[in-house]
Amino acid sequence: MNTVQGVVKMHMKDRVSWFYLPWIIVLSSFVVNLFIAGLVTTEDQLVTGGLASIFVYAMVSGIIGVHHTFAFALGLSVRRRDYFSGSMMMIAMTSVGTGLLLTLLSYIEMWSDGWGVDLFFFHLPYITDGNAVQQFIVFTSFLLFMYIFGWGISSLFRRFGKTGLYTMSIVSLLIGTLLVYAFIYWGWWNGVHDFFEGRSAFNLGLLLLPVSVVLSFVGYALLRRSTV
Template identity: 30%
Template sequence: MNRALQVVRIQTLTAQNGLVWPWIIMAGAFVINVALFSVIGDEIPGGPKTGALMSIFIVAIVSSTVLVYQVLPFLLGFGVTRRTFVASSAVLWTAWALASGVGLYLCALVERATDGWWIDLTFFDLPFLTRDNPILQILEYAATLTAMVFLGFALGTVLLRWGASGFWIITLGATLVLGAIAVVITWQHWWDNIFGFFADQPVSVLLTVWPTAVAALAGGVTYLVLRRVSA
């Protein structure tokens, strides 16, 4: 554990851009939305609503992918084991996701207090994310960010192990498999049952339990693939 914490400290220096860029990109999207809807907001019934908050989740995938692809070979050269890298990365980025969850919740509070940044804009405080329980709302943000981060880890390891060609071949294979599954579901008329299964679950479960499961699966894939990645 001490070794993992030492590597965490190293990563806070080597990966600091990755930790900051999701917030920078989201801030840029926020400024653009405020400027845009300041001009046309009055023309939108009920006030403008935007999905640009997704930018922080998308960039989280990119940042964590770059982290694995660029930082892992550097750390392996210093004798850091793959197990330690996975453990330290999980600690650092889970802490980042939790801190980001708190930050997004505070932004949502400011948005409520200012009536949507004085232009009735809904950017952070999206209806399906709003909860009376602040802890739950923070966990929803954090769990989804954690899932994105661990998906990025998995993508980064695939790039390291098989290169760009291997990455696109695996992407093609996954697309074909998912497409085949969709064909079978359509053929068997199972879509209503599947949608009903998810519709019957509380939104809080969909935004905490399922992202956590995705993060665990992606983390397992990351470790298994990293074991065969050479320095």
């Protein structure tokens, strides 16, 4: 357990990447949108997609996290299992903390009528349709998935190198292209539409949790067999 805590502390030393930079990015986008909303004279609400930047950054952070710390941790004789446990603990804590802040900002935005200028940056249609607990789970689940998705990409690179990463990208592109043609040819889009139409963001957030767990163990399996 002490080793796992050590891995968490190792990650936390990079406060800029884990804590400061994502909020600098998303708040910079927020300030720009707030400025624009203050200048625009319209009765319509201004709803932006700037919040997506923090989720994209979560994936990038997952990628660079393994790249910056894996070899260093093994050089300190940290077991791969402990590295995995500590990394997942760090990702979980960061996702929960960020999810709480996003939920709080969503409610402040709602109570203040869009910061007084009808700007809705954190309180978004569909994403924040539920109560506070549901919103928190949605934010946290999507952040968790993006962090672990990035972590899995970096783990794949550690295991198979550039060749494996390029191969996986090409295979994924080919499979995606074939699926698009299949959906068009057999008319499967209606089924996809029905699947999402009947589910709230909260339902999708819950569905993502087991996917994130499975993906994390796939990443661990890759790291177990990777070279430093």
